[in-house]
Each structure stands twice: as C-alpha cells, then as structure tokens.
Amino acid sequence: MLRWYRIAVEIDSSAEPMKKIAALLMIAGLVTLAACGKKDAEPAKPAAGAATAVVVGLDDNFPPMGFRDDKNQLVGFDIDMAKEAANRLGMAVEFKPIDWSAKEAELNGKRVDVLWNGLTITEERKKNISFTAPYMTNHQIIMVTTNSPIKAKADLAGKIVGAQDGSSAVDAIRKDEKTAASLKEVKTFGDNVTALMDLSAGRLDAIVVDEVVGRYLASKRTGEYRVLDENFGTEDYGVGVRKDDAELLDKLNKTLAAMKQDGTAAKISAQWFGSDITK
Template sequence: MKKLIAAMLVLLLAGLLVAGCGGADKKKIVVGLDDNFPPMGFRDDKNNIVGFDVDMAKEAAKRLGMEVEFKPIDWNSKEAELSGKRVDMLWNGLTITEKRKENILFTKAYMENRQIIVVAANSPIKTKTDLAGKVVGGQEGSSSIEAIEKDAATMKSFKELKKFGDNVAALMDLKTGRLDAVVVDEIVGRYYIAKKPGEYTIIADNFGSEEYGVGLRKEDKELLAKLQKAMDEMKKDGTSAKISKQWFGDDIVK
C-alpha cells in the first residue's frame, strides 16, 4: 500500500513538473480596462471587447509569446485591481501622472491627449471662465477629474462638479441638459462627437495635455522591459501606425 502511495506521489510530482514547464511556455497577461471607453476599449454590438488599446495589447502579447485576457474593472479602483494581482496591466488610455507613478510602473508614453471641454452645440459657454456657476461633469477616477482639481480657481467657480461612472453617462446628461459641460479625454470626446454630428461642441480652452502609458505593478520590471521592447518594435515596423489608422484615420501614436 505504501509503495502504491509513493508511486502515486511520484506520478503526481512529475505531472506538476510537466504542467509547470508548460505554464512557463504559455503565460497569460490579464489586462484591466474600462469596457465603456471607446475607442480605446469598449464592447461592440456583439458584446466583444474591441478598441485601439485592445488591438495594441493583442499585438504586443503575440510578440511576447503570451496569451492575453481582457478583464473589465471599476476604473475608479484600477490601482487596487493591479496591486491585488487581479490584473497584470492597465492598458486603456491610462494617463501618466506623478501621483500614479508612486504606485504604478509605466511604459514610455505612446500617445498624447488633451482634457477638452465639451458643451451642447447651442451652449453660450465659450471659455473656461464661462463655466462659473455651471454644473460640470467628468468620469470618476479619471485624469479628467485630476486635471480639473489642479485648476483650483476654475473648479471653485463651478456650481457643482458631478462625477460619473463613465463618460457615456456624463455625455448623456449633457445632452439632456442636466450638465452644462463635460471634461473628457480628447480622443474619447472626438469619437463621440463624430457619432453625434450637430449635438456637441468643443470649446477652445482645455484643462491641459497629458500622455498615455501602460501601467504595471512596481515589481514587474522584467515584464515592463519586454513589453517596452515589443511596443518599440511595433512603432518601428509600422504596426502601431496601422492600428492607429484603423481607429483614428491617422497615425497618432507617439
């Protein structure tokens, strides 16, 4: 009986070793994203997760020889999802900020973006000064809110700063008149405006520019180096430009 148990343990150990070797050859990256953030990451009419960042992540994972899984998360809890190892990367229009650098390891910036102010097409608001006494919206946990908060004088002039779960909800409230303006990533804002011609206007003023990067855990330096190499190669051989043109009609990759 003891010999049988010993033999079974040997087989079990061998199986684990084989599985371990196989796992080393076939790793998986879990990418955390907001699945309502077009055109960076969102669900199409068949409920598939698609977008510019999704295509970029798929291509990078292929070059790394890894599988990739896209996991929708509460974007307001993104750092907790990353540090808690429920996701391995944040790749979804993630703005590089000094505050986020304290807890997140970033790739080099791959895209530039501005925080634009969107108003209704017939709105009298033309400048940031005109936002005084108005209700302004933005996505909770986003760099849009951070950008507004940095401009303390302008924010203090608002009647109210309303925070939403996603940009879609904020823009819907703008359309119905419950908001006077929405501060949003330019890439996202222009995507929506193009789909709703005549409904919205972008004013000349903005809340500053920023850069997008991919976020990893602070300890994942080796993975960062490999990912950065893959992204650099994608830029060099024109793959990232091709993906960009499919989503934006032009190469806007930095």
C-alpha cells in the first residue's frame, strides 16, 4: 500500500485535471487488483467437517513405544511415528493416556481417534476395530531373572507367570493350551513395568511381554534378566482405527507406506532400537 501512495503523491502537480483523475483511477484499479491477487493466494481452508486433529490413545508406561521421560514428557518410537504421520497429513496430534485394557471401548466410544502403541493385530480385535497394514513384527518373549532355573516353556509348569492386562501376551499364553494348562496362575498387571518389578521381587516366576518392550527394559538393568530361547509366537503391530473411519484408515496406510519408502520409518527405528526393525 505504501508503494501506491508514493506513486500517487509524485504525480506531476502541473498536469491537467482530467489527466490527474485518470492517473488516480488507474492507481486505484491496480490497488484493487493487488488486493484480489493477495486474497486468491491464501491457502484453502479445510472443508466443513474435515478433521484437523487426531487423538492418539496409548498406554503411557510402555517403553520404548510410548512412555514418560524424566521430564514427564511423552516420548517413544510410536510417539515419533504418530507425530510424523500427523505432520504429513496436516493434522495436529494429541496423545491421550488410556486404560489399555479398555482400549477398544475408548476408540469406539470416540474418546480417541486411533490406538497407536504397540497394538498387536489379532483376529479377535479385527471383529471390533480396523487396522492399518503392519508396520512392525514382534514376538511374545518369556523373561525370567538371571538366576532362575527356568530354561524352557516346559519348566513353567506349576509356576506363576505375569503379563499386562488386556495385552496380546495374555492371548498368546492362552493360545498355547498345553503350557497354559500347566501354569499355577497367570497374574495380570496394569503395565509391564510393574510386572517386571514383581518378577525381580520374586512374586512371579516369569513374565510374558512384547519383545521390543522386554528387551528395552532389560537393557536398563543389565545382568538382572534373561530371555528364554522359546517364545509364545510372532505377531504384527498395526494402528487401530474405528471401522466407520475408512477415510482416516486409508490416509494412514498411504502415509505409513510413504514413511517406509523414503526411509523416515527406518530412521526413527534406528533412534530407538539401533537398527531398522520396521516391516
């Protein structure tokens, strides 16, 4: 606007009145066109009703997938993956800690938009929610203390085994009917950290836990735990979405595929695991 004002005041004061008027009209027209051009250049606003934010439901005590650091900030592999995906989708992201044993109710009750925290894809869960394509493969490992006499699954007979309530570890134990029937008790906990504490205290004989979580926790207390060679099976992680949210599911699938293709997922994995363990 200052530029047009300068042009106006520099018009020759000796010019004929009609020429002055014509010049001023021309300047006014240019100002109007400039204003219109600026308006046209503004970014398009989201369509009415379009989502501008996504609420991620998670267990905030599930390292290294999602947990709180010493500053009480949420960090982890899945946290970084979700932030990157939301950024690419042009959406704000909010992380909401939930009761993981009630995760499907939280999702279908629309208190969260996705479940993204080391969520295992199972046929049973597929009945209630949809999943993205798998982005990581995991095992349900058996952990014991270093001095434990337990060497294999068969040695779990008559023993108390711990697992996180509502986790796929519980399902994996039950699926192995022979081993499950031989156990004295399967004791469940709100999170794996508490289960590991009970294992250290001798209140449990073993725990069954996601490999990525178990090995991460064990690395923080070198020499205290041992992982058995046998496990309770292989599984895939995916992002859980409501069945009626097909649009978001499609966007997440495309975004995760792009993150894998351009190496972003591998980079995030290397930061948390030392190598690329994404699928």
